[in-house]
Amino acid sequence: MTSGGHGTDGVERRGLMFVLSSPSGAGKTTLSRMLIDRMPGLKMSVSATTRSMRPGEVNGKDYTFVDKATFDAMVKADELLEWATVFDNSYGTPRGPVEAALSAGQDVLFDIDWQGTQQLKQKARADVVSVFILPPSASDLEKRLHSRAQDSDEVIRKRMSRASDEMSHWAEYDYIVINHNVDDAFAEVQSILKAERLKRERQTGLVSFVRGLQGQLQG
Ligand SMILES: Nc1nc2c(ncn2[C@@H]2O[C@H](COP(=O)(O)OP(=O)(O)O)[C@@H](O)[C@H]2O)c(=O)[nH]1
Ligand SMILES: Nc1ncnc2c1ncn2[C@@H]1O[C@H](COP(=O)(O)OP(=O)(O)O)[C@@H](O)[C@H]1O
Numbered sequence: 001m002t003s004g005g006h007g008t009d010g011v012e013r014r015g016l017m018f019v020l021s022s023p024s025g026a027g028k029t030t031l032s033r034m035l036i037d038r039m040p041g042l043k044m045s046v047s048a049t050t051r052s053m054r055p056g057e058v059n060g061k062d063y064t065f066v067d068k069a070t071f072d073a074m075v076k077a078d079e080l081l082e083w084a085t086v087f088d089n090s091y092g093t094p095r096g097p098v099e100a101a102l103s104a105g106q107d108v109l110f111d112i113d114w115q116g117t118q119q120l121k122q123k124a125r126a127d128v129v130s131v132f133i134l135p136p137s138a139s140d141l142e143k144r145l146h147s148r149a150q151d152s153d154e155v156i157r158k159r160m161s162r163a164s165d166e167m168s169h170w171a172e173y174d175y176i177v178i179n180h181n182v183d184d185a186f187a188e189v190q191s192i193l194k195a196e197r198l199k200r201e202r203q204t205g206l207v208s209f210v211r212g213l214q215g216q217l218q219g
Contacts, residue, residue, distance in 0.1 A: 012205025014127065015102040018042070018193055019110045019117050022133035023163035024087075025145040027179040031133065032111050034186045039193060043101045045110045048074060051089035054150040064094070082112070082119035087158060091116070102127075107197070114169035129196045131189060132173035136180045138163075 018035075020028040036044050048064045050071050059065050066074070071090045074080055083092030093112065101108050110116070120128050135141040141163060145156045170176060175192050179185040200206065 011203050011209050013105070013197065014202045014204055015105055016107050016196060016202060017098075017102075017110060017120060017124065017128045018107055018196075019112060019120065019128060019130040020133060020189070021112060021114055021117055021130070021166070021169075021173065022179075023135065023141060023166040024159040025141050025148065025163075026133045026135040027144070027182065027185065028111050028133050030182060031179070031186055031189055032109055034182075035109055035189065035193070039190065041106055042193070043097075043106045043108050045093050045098055045108050045112075047091050047093055047112065048080070049089055049091045051087070051091075056150070081123070082116040084113055084115035084119075086113050086115075087155075087162065093120075107193070114166060114172065117169075118172070126201070129175075129192065130173040131175045131177055131192060132170045133185070133189075134167065134170065134176060134178045136178055 020032055022028045032044065035042060046061065046064055048066050048071060050066060050068050051063075053059065053063075053065050057063065068090065071083075071092065074092065074094070075083060079095055080092035081095040081098055083090060085091075091112070093110065093116065098108050110120070112120075117128070117130050121130070135144065138160075142156070142160055145151065145159060151159070177185050177188045177192075196202070
């Protein structure tokens with residue numbers, strides 16, 4: 001998957017797929033929102049899910065909330081770039097908006113689990129940059145799930161018991177960030193994205209840019 005966009009310095013560059021994963025409650029939604037607000041050229045991939053809407057969530061913005069029959073039809077029609085079952089619900093990435101953003105030269109941010117990350121890597125390894133967010137401790141994780149105050153005690157228990165499973169995949173990720181403090185964690189995630197945007201192989205316009213510079217030097 002390639003794109004013909006331009007970096008902030010005007011050199012043409014390939015779009016990248018920036019993936020954040022973590023156990024539930026470690027802070028990936030918070031960090032994703034900060035990235036979208038503060039990093040131009042980055043677009044959120046809005047997943048489809050069969051889970052029910054939490055208070056404050058907006059259909060089409062946080063997720064596209066669908067029933068199981070609709071989700072299954074999307075899978076059948078190959079409309080999802082990847083999909084997985086998490087906490088007994090189906091989650092998947094609609095293909096169209098991702099492909100449109102990448103070909104318009106934007107980077108795409110994904111808040112998806114390890115299963116989805118593996119599927120994206122199989123499809124486009126060179127374009128995927130993956131970051132795993134860890135909580136500082138189990139008690140912080142539990143506190144955060146409670147402080148979010150959007151899930152029942154039973155749902156929180158389920159998410160805590162799945163945290164260890166999700167975390168066992170940390171070593172499959174390119175970068176690991178421990179979310180002690182939101183501002184520090186954000187600065188780290190932002191630095192990763194900024195550096196990855198500057199990778200030589202992503203700056204497809206460099207050959208002609210350098211040729212232009214050489215021409216100026218000779219002329
Ligand atoms: N594979 C995959 N995982 C997703 C997708 N959307 C969300 N997830 C993951 O599903 C899990 C549960 O998400 P959610 O119910 O919003 O709870 P959260 O963990 O508190 O954000 C998280 O690990 C998300 O990263 C998707 O499109 N594909
Ligand atoms: N570094 C942090 N310190 C304290 N609370 C945090 C921190 N990062 C996130 N939170 C809070 O923890 C809760 C869970 O964060 P959220 O971003 O929803 O996690 P996730 O998307 O990984 O499930 C939210 O109430 C959020 O405001």
